[in-house]
Each structure stands twice: as structure tokens, then as C-alpha cells.
Amino acid sequence: DADVTQTPRNRITKTGKRIMLECSQTKGHDRMYWYRQDPGLGLRLIYYSFDVKDINKGEISDGYSVSRQAQAKFSLSLESAIPNQTALYFCATSDFVGNTDTQYFGPGTRLTVL
Amino acid sequence: LAKTTQPISMDSYEGQEVNITCSHNNIATNDYITWYQQFPSQGPRFIIQGYKTKVTNEVASLFIPADRKSSTLSLPRVSLSDTAVYYCLVGDMDSGNTPLVFGKGTRLSVIA
Numbered sequence: 001d002a003d004v005t006q007t008p009r010n011r012i013t014k015t016g017k018r019i020m021l022e023c024s025q026t027k028g029h030d031r032m033y034w035y036r037q038d039p040g041l042g043l044r045l046i047y048y049s050f051d052v053k054d055i056n057k058g059e060i061s062d063g064y065s066v067s068r069q070a071q072a073k074f075s076l077s078l079e080s081a082i083p084n085q086t087a088l089y090f091c092a093t094s095d096f097v098g099n100t101d102t103q104y105f106g107p108g109t110r111l112t113v114l
Numbered sequence: 115l116a117k118t119t120q121p122i123s124m125d126s127y128e129g130q131e132v133n134i135t136c137s138h139n140n141i142a143t144n145d146y147i148t149w150y151q152q153f154p155s156q157g158p159r160f161i162i163q164g165y166k167t168k169v170t171n172e173v174a175s176l177f178i179p180a181d182r183k184s185s186t187l188s189l190p191r192v193s194l195s196d197t198a199v200y201y202c203l204v205g206d207m208d209s210g211n212t213p214l215v216f217g218k219g220t221r222l223s224v225i226a
Binding site: 096 | 146155157159199201205207209210213215216217218
């Protein structure tokens, strides 16, 4: 969805480096999410935020941190990257409207940690 | 939220109707069912959502029996471009404060 953008789209880094992945959205949604995807493991939730002052851990938050700078921006940081954090990372947004929650995903960031 | 179970993979020939069934035995009264589609190297995208009976849109149909313990996504006359992973999710209508869980999905391979 072009309304959800992620930067960078690809990144190669070395073990121990600090990395930040950024997500921006123009959909005006309050809710934002970070997922990682590994081959054969589906999508796993890292962190989520239901509004600017809200941050929640997902199922695999260890080794990651997030910052919700504004309604439209949600960044994911790897404080000290390690090889098993090599994965495809997706940002998503949603809004709880009509008693349902539909998520819209960005194009993904492919991260390789050497 | 109810846990969902769906087949890991399915194969189909072009032109056939494909039905992917998802089990959600512990679905609650205030839960709804949503399906997403994910093409390789892209983020998932919403395809259909329902609470009970049948829902149809331009992409698919969703069949939900009266007991709501399962749901079936039906893709009519699939083509090679329908090759993707399909995820079944259950969401909470009351507050939506629990994030959706995607799981591993069903990998559909359409063969010419």
C-alpha cells in the first residue's frame, strides 16, 4: 500500500551495528505495527502502538526497540544487530473502525546482518 | 482471541476453484474472521472479512457455518497470479485491543 512507506528497502549491516528502520503512513491511522518474517515462519509481531503515547511488546521484542515519534511515524531499532535478525521486516497500520481492525502493510525492508 | 489452524500448503491447477478451510474452535461471540493474502516479498493485503454466513466480494467468498468454529475461503477459477500465502485471523469486535495474530498461513501454489 503506497500510503505506508518504509525506509530503507534493503540494508546490509555488520554484527554489532545499530540499525534503525523507519515507517511512515499517510492513512491517518492511530495504530502501527512492526513485524518480522522469516522463511516458513509466517509473520511475527515485534512491537505495536495503538496511539502516540502507547507502546506494547509483541511476541518477539527481545533485541528490538521502537519509537512512535508522531501519529504518522513509527521506527524500529536494533541496538546491536546480530545475524539471526536477518529477515524481512514489515510495518503496518490500522484503525479500529466499525468494530473491526484492517491492517495495511508497507513494502517491507530486507535486512541482512553479516 | 481464538487460535486458528489452517493447512500449511495446497496445490491447485489453473481454472479450478480453491477452498481453504480455517479452524477456530474457540471463537468467541464477539470475534470476527479476516483473511489476508501475501505475495512473495510483499506485505499481506486484506481480502475478505465476515462474522457469519456468507460474504462475497470481487476477489473471494467467505463461508462461515452457524457454529462459527471454522471458515472457508473460496477462490473461484484460480490463475497463476493467485499463488500466494493466505492467512486466516480472528479479531475482537468489542475493543480490538488485542493485536491480530497472523501465524504461518496456507501456501497456495497454482500450477498451469
